Amino acid sequence: MGRKLLLEKAHIENIRLYDVYRREGGYRSVEKALKTMSPDAVTEEVKKSGLRGRGGAGFPTGMKWSFLAKPEGVPRYLVVNADESEPGTFKDRYLMEFIPHLLIEGMITSSFALGASRSYIYIRGEYAWIVDILEQAIQEAKNNGFLGKNILGTGYDLEIYVQRGAGAYICGEETALLESLEGKRGNPRIKPPFPAVKGLWDCPTVVNNVETIAAVVPIINEGGDEYAKIGVGKSTGTKLISACGNIKKQGVYEIDMTISVEEFIYSDEYCGGIANGRKLKACIPGGSSVSNFTSKSFIEDCQRRTKNDEL
Ligand SMILES: Cc1cc2nc3c(=O)[nH]c(=O)nc-3n(C[C@H](O)[C@H](O)[C@H](O)COP(=O)(O)O)c2cc1C
Numbered sequence: 212m213g214r215k216l217l218l219e220k221a222h223i224e225n226i227r228l229y230d231v232y233r234r235e236g237g238y239r240s241v242e243k244a245l246k247t248m249s250p251d252a253v254t255e256e257v258k259k260s261g262l263r264g265r266g267g268a269g270f271p272t273g274m275k276w277s278f279l280a281k282p283e284g285v286p287r288y289l290v291v292n293a294d295e296s297e298p299g300t301f302k303d304r305y306l307m308e309f310i311p312h313l314l315i316e317g318m319i320t321s322s323f324a325l326g327a328s329r330s331y332i333y334i335r336g337e338y339a340w341i342v343d344i345l346e347q348a349i350q351e352a353k354n355n356g357f358l359g360k361n362i363l364g365t366g367y368d369l370e371i372y373v374q375r376g377a378g379a380y381i382c383g384e385e386t387a388l389l390e391s392l393e394g395k396r397g398n399p400r401i402k403p404p405f406p407a408v409k410g411l412w413d414c415p416t417v418v419n420n421v422e423t424i425a426a427v428v429p430i431i432n433e434g435g436d437e438y439a440k441i442g443v444g445k446s447t448g449t450k451l452i453s454a455c456g457n458i459k460k461q462g463v464y465e466i467d468m469t470i471s472v473e474e475f476i477y478s479d480e481y482c483g484g485i486a487n488g489r490k491l492k493a494c495i496p497g498g499s500s501v502s503n504f505t506s507k508s509f510i511e512d513c514q515r516r517t518k519n520d521e522l
Pocket residue numbers: 263264265266267268269270272292293294295296297380381382383384385386418419420421423424
């Protein structure tokens with residue numbers, strides 16, 4: 212069994228509710244960060260963790276945060292990218308639907324690190340019912356002193372807003388997303404300037420994926436070095452995978468970054484192999500811009516493994 216850092220508690224009954232989430236250790240990272248750490252120290256832990264963005268490009272998160280411009284008197288924003296329009300992906304939806312407070316907790320700690328006092332979740336328009344779930348979680352966090360003015364008596368203020376997109380794939384691209392969030396047509400902007408310098412309403416902005424921001428919670432709780440021990444090479448930590456297609460067990464799985472694609476497809480812990488007695492022909496390991504796994508050697512390797520029942 213791989214380590215579960217994000218979904219370990221997602222199946223606890225009523226974990227969607229603040230009281231249950233809190234009883235299970237929720238919001239510890241906020242207490243730790245706001246009461247015992249400086250914003251730069253939080254960014255440093257994220258750097259140490261080796262966390263890379265989970266929205267597709269894999270850019271190192273701590274490094275992205277440290278690029279954020281900090282001119283005096285100008286607001287900064289954290290925008291969470293919950294557009295998730297890539298065909299076959301539903302891992303962000305799962306996280307927000309089943310354990311919404313994990314995202315809110317990650318956003319508070321991350322916004323503190325970035326010096327943001329207003330942060331946004333830009334969510335795919337079709338995820339209408341999840342907007343209600345997130346808004347309830349935000350209200351509960353506020354009622355319990357984790358959002359609003361003077362959070363936990365530390366003097367830090369933060370509001371989180373949820374904004375629905377109108378169903379355009381391109382609005383997952385961060386600059387098109389920012390245009391849309393500003394109420395305009397979702398056309399991408401020319402870069403540079405990058406959002407870290409000129410983002411939402413021309414102010415310095417960090418755009419991060421839902422899963423990236425949720426991962427900040429275990430990083431702050433356990434420390435960046437501990438997080439970096441999981442995985443392989445530059446791929447540290449755990450990763451949520453949306454598994455669909457002609458496999459026996461479709462769903463969202465949390466893997467650590469050491470397992471192979473073959474093991475993921477054939478292991479009973481994950482997809483359980485190919486459904487209906489068929490043979491694997493190809494695998495698309497990510498979004499539309501990744502290479503598909505169709506090589507003869509990959510397919511043969513998978514078929515040999517099933518035959519030998521190695522996994
Ligand atoms: C056409 C296009 C669509 C994208 N769609 C998404 C998306 O749905 N969700 C997402 O997080 N990132 C998406 N991205 C990547 C974002 O532009 C951005 O890199 C990402 O949100 C940064 O977050 P991360 O550093 O946490 O990965 C898309 C990029 C392109 C070019």
